[in-house]
Amino acid sequence: MIMAAVRLTTLTVCGFILAVLGLPLAAADRPNVLVIMVDDLGFSDLGCYGSEIETPTLDALAANGLRFSQFYNTAKCHSSRVSLLTGQYCIAAGDTSLSHAVTSAEVLRDAGYFTAMTGKWHLKQEPTDFGFDRYFGHLSGACNYFKGDGTFRLNGKPWKVPSEGFYTTVADVDYGLKFLDQAKGSAKPWFLYVAFNAPHAPLQALPQDYEKYEGRYDSGWDAIRERRVQRQRDLDLLPSGFEASPRPDHIPAWESLSEPRQAFETKRMTTLAAMIDRVDQEIGRLVAHLKSTGQLDSTLIWFVSDNGACPYDRVSRGIDREPTSGDVSLSDSTGWAWARNTPFRFYKQNQFEGGIGTPAIVHWPEGLSIEGGSICREPAHLIDILPTIAEATGAAIPIQHDARELRPISGQSLMPVFEGRQLRREQPLHFLFSEDRGLRDGDWKLVSFRRGPWELYNLREDRTELNDLAQAEPRRLQAMIDKWREMAGEVLHATGRTVAPVKSEPVETHPEWTDFSSDPVDGVRASAKKQMTRGKREPKAGTSIRARKNTRLERRGDRLQLTFTGDDPGIAVDHLPGGLFNGPYELSFELASESTGDGEVFFTIDAATSLPRGNRQAFSIKHDGQWHPYSIPIATEKQIRKLRLDVADSEGTAQIRGLRICGSSGDVLSLIPEATSGKR
Numbered sequence: 001m002i003m004a005a006v007r008l009t010t011l012t013v014c015g016f017i018l019a020v021l022g023l024p025l026a027a028a029d030r031p032n033v034l035v036i037m038v039d040d041l042g043f044s045d046l047g048c049y050g051s052e053i054e055t056p057t058l059d060a061l062a063a064n065g066l067r068f069s070q071f072y073n074t075a076k077c078h079s080s081r082v083s084l085l086t087g088q089y090c091i092a093a094g095d096t097s098l099s100h101a102v103t104s105a106e107v108l109r110d111a112g113y114f115t116a117m118t119g120k121w122h123l124k125q126e127p128t129d130f131g132f133d134r135y136f137g138h139l140s141g142a143c144n145y146f147k148g149d150g151t152f153r154l155n156g157k158p159w160k161v162p163s164e165g166f167y168t169t170v171a172d173v174d175y176g177l178k179f180l181d182q183a184k185g186s187a188k189p190w191f192l193y194v195a196f197n198a199p200h201a202p203l204q205a206l207p208q209d210y211e212k213y214e215g216r217y218d219s220g221w222d223a224i225r226e227r228r229v230q231r232q233r234d235l236d237l238l239p240s241g242f243e244a245s246p247r248p249d250h251i252p253a254w255e256s257l258s259e260p261r262q263a264f265e266t267k268r269m270t271t272l273a274a275m276i277d278r279v280d281q282e283i284g285r286l287v288a289h290l291k292s293t294g295q296l297d298s299t300l301i302w303f304v305s306d307n308g309a310c311p312y313d314r315v316s317r318g319i320d321r322e323p324t325s326g327d328v329s330l331s332d333s334t335g336w337a338w339a340r341n342t343p344f345r346f347y348k349q350n351q352f353e354g355g356i357g358t359p360a361i362v363h364w365p366e367g368l369s370i371e372g373g374s375i376c377r378e379p380a381h382l383i384d385i386l387p388t389i390a391e392a393t394g395a396a397i398p399i400q401h402d403a404r405e406l407r408p409i410s411g412q413s414l415m416p417v418f419e420g421r422q423l424r425r426e427q428p429l430h431f432l433f434s435e436d437r438g439l440r441d442g443d444w445k446l447v448s449f450r451r452g453p454w455e456l457y458n459l460r461e462d463r464t465e466l467n468d469l470a471q472a473e474p475r476r477l478q479a480m481i482d483k484w485r486e487m488a489g490e491v492l493h494a495t496g497r498t499v500a501p502v503k504s505e506p507v508e509t510h511p512e513w514t515d516f517s518s519d520p521v522d523g524v525r526a527s528a529k530k531q532m533t534r535g536k537r538e539p540k541a542g543t544s545i546r547a548r549k550n551t552r553l554e555r556r557g558d559r560l561q562l563t564f565t566g567d568d569p570g571i572a573v574d575h576l577p578g579g580l581f582n583g584p585y586e587l588s589f590e591l592a593s594e595s596t597g598d599g600e601v602f603f604t605i606d607a608a609t610s611l612p613r614g615n616r617q618a619f620s621i622k623h624d625g626q627w628h629p630y631s632i633p634i635a636t637e638k639q640i641r642k643l644r645l646d647v648a649d650s651e652g653t654a655q656i657r658g659l660r661i662c663g664s665s666g667d668v669l670s671l672i673p674e675a676t677s678g679k680r
């Protein structure tokens with residue numbers, strides 16, 4: 001905090017003094033807090049950031065509030081949620097287990113707030129384990145918008161998705177409004193966190209929203225991108241005269257696409273626009289409620305996206321139909337992701353501006369002392385949200401916790417920005433997800449794509465990262481690399497593969513980007529067909545083990561070699577033999593991992609149940625690349641029929657050997673038998 005430099009409002013003075021005294025502000029003086037996070041929204045996907053998509057609610061909040069032109073997320077779903085909630089970099093906070101952090105819900109609950117969340121969680125345990133008094137939503141990273149999935153919870157209890165009339169974006173706000181009614185009854189100030197899954201894939205829209213956008217994307221991504229660039233120039237969001245990045249080689253010109261490819265791509269963007277429009281409509285319901293109850297001006301509202309538009313083109317189903325029901329699901333397109341991240345380069349997961357640049361809007365008439373419609377041009381980050389909320393509400397962020405070894409937060413309060421003053425960032429902003437890295441220090445940015453050679457940009461002059469100065473500025477380059485390494489170690493506590501040296505040769509592609517070399521095929525993984533076909537091959541011997549999504553599986557003697565290329569990878573056994581001995585069991589194996597995340601075993605005794613429905617057992621994993629034995633209890637008296645084993649939560653590699661199910665009476669079913677050929 002740089003309190004001395006802040007022109008203090010009455011509210012800030014009270015908040016600061018009482019926070020120091022450890023006394024809560026009077027309820028009437030404390031703002032309500034509404035944090036809205038959307039999923040995979042591109043930098044230019046809102047009207048007030050250059051889009052043709054109609055987002056009048058968010059545009060109005062921006063016009064009466066504050067927009068950021070350099071607000072950063074972490075480029076990925078779960079890590080952004082961790083940073084948003086804890087004020088820390090994801091790895092420092094204990095990753096998805098939050099084992100070294102407290103959440104904003106815990107901070108505000110302890111300060112006397114009513115706390116509630118709706119939508120996507122995507123971390124370990126449940127929101128109700130981390131300070132939320134109320135929670136409605138799905139614990140999973142993504143689900144069918146019309147049918148949901150088996151991870152829905154209402155206040156800590158499983159919740160069955162209705163078979164009719166359900167759409168997650170709407171349900172998230174239905175429950176948000178219910179919780180606000182309950183907050184009113186509590187007479188406390190409230191904190192509501194709405195985490196929309198939209199517009200994350202599967203691309204599925206409500207029919208009326210889809211209809212609205214039909215015909216608007218026939219002109220293709222080159223034309224839409226150009227239109228967004230022009231609109232951004234008019235909005236004065238970016239440095240004047242900025243140069244938009246050109247279309248990269250891995251995306252063809254729209255005019256060169258075949259007719260079936262154009263028809264399919266048009267359908268995908270029509271759906272995305274409809275989904276984003278629906279998010280704005282639902283935020284409109286929240287805003288209307290706040291207005292009608294006289295709370296709009298006193299509520300601190302944040303809007304952010306967890307990462308840039310997604311280029312990963314996975315399986316699309318029902319591509320000849322309209323994606324307006326739960327039976328059709330379209331995947332993302334690398335071509336449209338490029339247009340949606342206008343004017344930047346790269347996408348979700350990459351630490352270039354296209355991956356980490358998010359629209360960010362703050363609306364708080366009673367707390368902002370700047371003119372409505374202002375643009376903050378200083379870099380800010382999701383890690384700043386918790387410290388800002390704490391200062392705005394007079395809540396104290398604890399430095400000790402009974403069960404968790406807390407690490408210091410890295411974010412800093414943006415209250416100076418709310419006062420129209422300069423923010424003095426005390427430390428560079430650090431970026432790391434899997435093999436993608438970056439560092440933002442003042443005007444300068446260090447960045448590496450998939451552990452390729454470091455690149456260096458001066459963002460004041462070159463916000464779109466077109467002129468690599470790594471060769472021209474060797475001393476600055478080395479100093480920033482050293483700083484990146486120092487922070488990776490001392491602040492993030494990152495180890496192993498995530499901090500391995502960069503490669504000497506450039507990396508130019510990703511296996512899950514759209515393969516435009518052929519027309520789309522229903523039900524087939526659209527990206528990098530060759531690599532992924534190899535990934536689906538099952539081991540020849542033993543019980544049939546398959547690779548889950550984002551996993552390449554190879555049998556090497558008595559070992560399984562797993563290569564993870566995205567979220568939620570792992571292996572599964574869909575048909576364990578009937579007549580297997582009864583439980584309880586232990587699942588035993590040895591694992592050598594160079595990845596991140598905790599382990600999870602899912603199992604069911606019902607052959608008709610699809611995992612992850614059924615039972616779940618979490619366990620912790622050492623990711624030091626060494627072999628370690630694991631033995632996971634599977635608590636059932638009956639016969640196990642299906643099994644799923646997740647040993648990572650993102651990219652990386654692992655080897656498994658000796659995978660077996662052991663019964664209590666000594667029976668053993670070996671899922672990876674020892675190699676008999678002697679080849680080890």
Ligand SMILES: [Ca+2]
Nearest residue numbers: 039040077306
């Ligand atoms: Ca996301």
